[in-house]
Amino acid sequence: MxxxxAEPHELDRLASLWHSGWQDAHARILPxxxxxxxxxxSFRQRLQEHIADVRVAGEPGAPLGFAMxxxxxxxxxxxxxxARGSGVAAELIADAETQLARRGTATAWLACAIxxxxxxRFYEKHGWQRVGTMVSRLPTPDGEFPLEVWRYEKVLRR
Incomplete structure (x- = not known):
């Protein structure tokens, strides 16, 4: 694959994908x-602000997943x-690691909701290591929302 x-005309589809995925993974476990x-x-707005940093799996206009x-x-x-279980996520994470390494990142990190x-399990399967917890300061219209999350890291370059 x-x-x-990402292409600007895909913002609505990507926002819908993100919104659905967030509801599925986070709505029951986050405040x-x-x-x-x-x-x-809010997802569409965030995607629009970061469109240059969004990588997509799937044909133009029919995204199966994305990494930001x-x-x-x-x-x-x-x-x-x-598309879950199809290998799309594995391809996206491998591409994200490649892109981050090209930027000069030696050790990449990500936040995962506790x-x-x-x-x-997915991150660990792909070589990411949980190194502890951290407080992520998430932007909202009311200001920053502090949320304790698991922090994962992966060495990309030595």
């Missing part, structure tokens, strides 16, 4: 105070429910 840069801010509109990168972080990784066991 080809992993490619309601955060969940009320995780609307379809920050300078040294795998910031988001979501796969459409119908209790998201499915994601934790």
């Amino acid at each position: 080809r992993i490619r840069n 309601a105070g955060l969940a009320r801010h995780r609307t379809l509109h 990168l920050a300078p040294d972080e795998l910031y988001q990784l979501y796969v459409h429910a119908d 209790g998201n066991e499915r994601a934790a």
